[in-house]
Amino acid sequence: MITLMWAMDINKVIGLNDALPWHYKVDMAYFKKHAYHTQVLMGYQTYLSMLSYFPSKKLPFEKVYIASRKQNKIENAEIVHDVITFLEDRKEDLMIIGGAQIYQLAFPYAGALRITYVLKPHVGDTYFPKYHLENFKLVSYTTDHELILSHYERVKK
Numbered sequence: 001m002i003t004l005m006w007a008m009d010i011n012k013v014i015g016l017n018d019a020l021p022w023h024y025k026v027d028m029a030y031f032k033k034h035a036y037h038t039q040v041l042m043g044y045q046t047y048l049s050m051l052s053y054f055p056s057k058k059l060p061f062e063k064v065y066i067a068s069r070k071q072n073k074i075e076n077a078e079i080v081h082d083v084i085t086f087l088e089d090r091k092e093d094l095m096i097i098g099g100a101q102i103y104q105l106a107f108p109y110a111g112a113l114r115i116t117y118v119l120k121p122h123v124g125d126t127y128f129p130k131y132h133l134e135n136f137k138l139v140s141y142t143t144d145h146e147l148i149l150s151h152y153e154r155v156k157k
């Protein structure tokens, strides 16, 4: 199944200056629990921002796919030049971990969503693209102070 995982504030802000606009331990723990040790796809900008969190370039995932049209080689990762073909062909589980451009491309392929709602506004320059949840059902959520950590699954038709 393809799962999209992201955190956004009440204005759908997801990023600032190529980094997360916030640091919430509970959200990091949620990300760690569900994305670490899985196969992930991220855009090249998100990859660059991750390197500031993991300067050794060894990311904590089972396998790393990086979407880029320009790059041909990245240490410890496989480049995806054509995201749509990659997602169309994908049979194994995959976590999509950002950023905005890649969420937009991948949303139609999502079987599940893990959304962290940050219940206050933050300054940002990157927003989650327009989407709707009518084909998804909320299967679980927990709350923690300013956060709601949610899990949705696509409704089978």
Ligand SMILES: NC(=O)c1ccc[n+]([C@@H]2O[C@H](COP(=O)([O-])OP(=O)(O)OC[C@H]3O[C@@H](n4cnc5c(N)ncnc54)[C@H](OP(=O)(O)O)[C@@H]3O)[C@@H](O)[C@H]2O)c1
Residues within 6 Å of the ligand: 005, 006, 007, 008, 013, 014, 015, 016, 017, 018, 019, 020, 042, 043, 044, 045, 046, 047, 049, 067, 068, 069, 070, 071, 080, 081, 082, 083, 084, 097, 098, 099, 100, 101, 102, 103, 105, 126
């Ligand atoms: N809050 C969250 O949960 C969260 C999660 C992740 C990221 N973020 C934030 O989101 C921001 C980055 O998002 P972003 O939208 O600027 O960048 P992005 O989606 O991470 O990466 C964009 C890059 O992906 C590549 N790309 C785009 N379309 C493609 C396609 N069809 N096929 C192959 N490659 C393609 C291009 O790389 P090339 O230019 O190399 O060709 C493009 O520059 C940062 O601020 C980051 O911190 C937030």
